Amino acid sequence: MTKARMHVLESISRAKEPLSARQLCERYAQEHDPATIYRALHYLEEKGSLDSFILHCSEHGTERYYVVHAGEHRHWFHCEHCHRFTDLGLCRFDTLVDQMSKEKGLSVTSHTFYATGICKECRDKGF
């Protein structure tokens, strides 16, 4: 594995929340070209090491966010005030998704879910 790919995977693995390409580009601005970061993300996602989803927020615009893919499947909450993520834990929707797909005759291969609102910390601060 090349240095760029290792850096990207390490950062995302260590992060406690989903990271965007922009965040990674900023972090590695001295060491890697943005194109390299994007290519590393594609490589790692294709390889199955990463998962991603697209989210729009007023602060950062529309970006794709990446998390490690460790077999499990987690969902996230995005705070509209501090623009940070809260882990919602492992996916609890599988039963419902199975049910819906059977009803409609679909072959569901993946699903995307996220919630938005105000996180605990921001609410405690009065937002």
Next chain:
Amino acid sequence: MTKARMHVLESISRAKEPLSARQLCERYAQEHDPATIYRALHYLEEKGSLDSFILHCSEHGTERYYVVHAGEHRHWFHCEHCHRFTDLGLCRFDTLVDQMSKEKGLSVTSHTFYATGICKECRDKGF
């Protein structure tokens, strides 16, 4: 209501699946500028008449899709082969979302869900 806004709302209301800005721009290319379509979409969503979500597909790239917002809340399936949507019906996740938000102390104001895979028609055709 201006003509552009009426056209946009009418198209989305009549459509059986979510429509993208691009589809609306193509449809009204003779009558309205893309900027007007985008502004109409923003106006109608702000006003509460439309709902939207961002979805990436291999055929059309990353686009925002719009549906009418009639109080109810529906979710959609996107076929990776024919790139059309299937209605999954009214949201069935509210209980689970409430449960997760209570557990984490969050104020959830909205959530986004969609599933992808192969639709009934494409599967019947052997894809």
Next chain:
DNA sequence: TATATTTTGCAAGTCATTTGCAAATTTCGC
């Protein structure tokens, strides 16, 4: 270690969407 393969940096391109501004349309008070 030499060679073949893959990856990287750079620069330029793409594409959905946004924005400034003057002209056109719509809304309001009468």
Next chain:
DNA sequence: GCGAAATTTGCAAATGACTTGCAAAATATA
């Protein structure tokens, strides 16, 4: 209805997230 005031539109240029071509650099393979 009518004209001034407020809003919206079209056009053209800008933005911003990503993508791509290509030659040089790094990595893998023999």
